Amino acid sequence: MHTGRNQLVAVVGAGPRGTSVTERLISQWDALPDGQRRPLEIHLIDPEPPGPGHVWRPDQSRLFLMNTPSLFPSVVPVGRAADGLAPSVVDRSFNDWRTEMTATPAPSLSAGDLEELARLGGSDFPSRALYGRYLQWTYQRLVAHCRDGITVTHHATDALKLARASSGYRVALADGTALIADAVVLALGHLPAQLNPEQDALRDGAARYSLNYWPPAVPADIDWTRIPARKPVLIRGLGLNFFDVMIQLSEGRGGHFAPDETGRLQYHPTGREPLLIAASRRGVPYRAKAQLDSYLPRSVSLRHCTVPALRSFAGQGIRPGFDHDIWPLLHRDVLGTYYATMARVAGAGPADPDAFLIRLHAALDVPGPGWATALEELLAEEMPAAPRLDVEGLARPFAGRRFADAQEYQEAVLPFLDADVDESVRGEDSPLKMAIGAMNAGRTVIKTVVADGGLTDQAWMSELRGWFEPLVEGLASGPPAVRIAQLAALARAGVVRFVGPNPQFTIDAGTGRFVASSPWVDGEEATASHLVDAMMPPNRAVDSLSPLLRQLLEDGLVRAKVMMAEDGAPVTSAGLDVTLPPYRAIDGAGREQPDLYVIGLQLASVQWGTAIAAEAHAPADAGGRTLRDADGIAAAILTSGR
Structure with missing residues (x-):
């Protein structure tokens, strides 16, 4: 039995966070007693496919890996994460889905999906494309589950403007249509952002001297074929995005890795690789994850930090x-x-x-x-x-050490990489x-x-x-150990070189080339006509280039959270200002905005680690926190005006 007029909910952003909110709305609505369900319309607004969204598109290179194993992520509450919550109508973590698809493949799986599933275990690191397929499958199952009284509509376009209406909010879309929503959820995810002053200078200098500069971006968005073979390319950053650059410009160009007689990986090039000259503040990459059969080591038990x-x-x-x-x-x-x-x-x-x-x-x-x-x-x-x-x-690791030249530094980094791989292989027996x-x-x-x-x-x-x-x-969010082993192989093959700690990137007006140098490494500076900023756009609301978020900030419908520094000076923080959960937005005048909710990356000023996926089977107030956030928002929406 349906009661009352239709309730329309607009979810802006159809990636993992938007999918979690959609799942919670459907699952909670489904669990309501007969006679208490209002007809519900859920409108997902995103030019990208619902489920994977922008970052997790299933059509991206399978060389781009997640930095968590199969057993970790989930977009719906399962196990302990479901305690006290309405049962999910799609009760599958990624690992549950992986097991099911391995045994009984869905017709929608591609040949690449099937090949990856055949070799993937719970402790292995899946491709982002395969995780995107799971997200896509979850969304499709959600829609298929909807019974009479609830509908889900995807608008494959952008939301450009949001304004208060006489009842709820008017959402103007880029395709010229508009929605009048009773509630709006901002699940915006990763957004393009303004460049910082140093990046601005590199971009402007690149234009002046006809150089090639790639600013921070989602790796799958970059046309890697534009980077020429056998030419030096400066890579700024040795974090997670670096490994995407590294593997795309080596194995992605036809090269392959194979173990030598000692078991150490060797790289066999094709000649189409560029010379990658990499640098970061640490001077070394993120450390590899330990090889474990669980996300957290079974031997670790915290006694003090509880x-x-x-x-x-x-x-x-x-x-x-x-x-x-x-x-x-x-x-x-x-x-x-x-x-x-x-x-x-x-x-x-x-x-x-x-x-x-x-x-x-x-x-x-x-x-x-x-x-x-x-x-x-x-x-x-x-x-x-x-x-x-x-x-x-x-x-x-090299604090206080000086190096006579780049080769001496190269010879210092290689043992560091080898040792890191060895420690990862030791797993639970590695003290480090x-x-x-x-x-x-x-x-x-x-x-x-x-x-x-x-x-x-x-x-x-x-x-x-x-x-x-x-x-x-840098210590705990690194790649699987195979990526560090591959990096060491590429360095030995002469495909990757390292600049040194605390690097400086400039443009030499005399030569018209990018220059990278480290104050700790003497000798000739590294130069190139190509430079890649190997990082994601910064998650900072006031620097966002999203037309919608900029409009919301300019109109005062939302505001960035201001914090007080030690000297009492106000500092604009990264995320939006929100209430306590369920995270209603606060406007420019400090007023709570009814029925306007925020979830995900834009909560960076009230939550820490908002980019990390929900952990399957973790309690909802711990590793499954993002699922609890989605659940709280869904509950607030469904009880509003009841």
């Missing part, structure tokens, strides 16, 4: 800082995991590992700053020859990778507790986002 411990600050009326209150707890767990793993691995630790572990926990439990002294005293007695772990120093695993586990805990004002503004900006975020991303 949800109850971090929430105890609020219970005491304290709004914590990061450096003073949270980092010391996580630091204990990271070091504890490192030395406990070392003690567990045969031949690497003390004579009596069990007794050492008891003493280790006792040292780390010492209150205040005294724990560090107690730990060092224990190590001096029990493990005097063991290498000490400088956690923050992991981000600067388990310490990084503890940091990653702590990141999930911290994300849960610091959301929605759980951290001081100054700590959020200069501590959590200022130094810890780059550290943990």
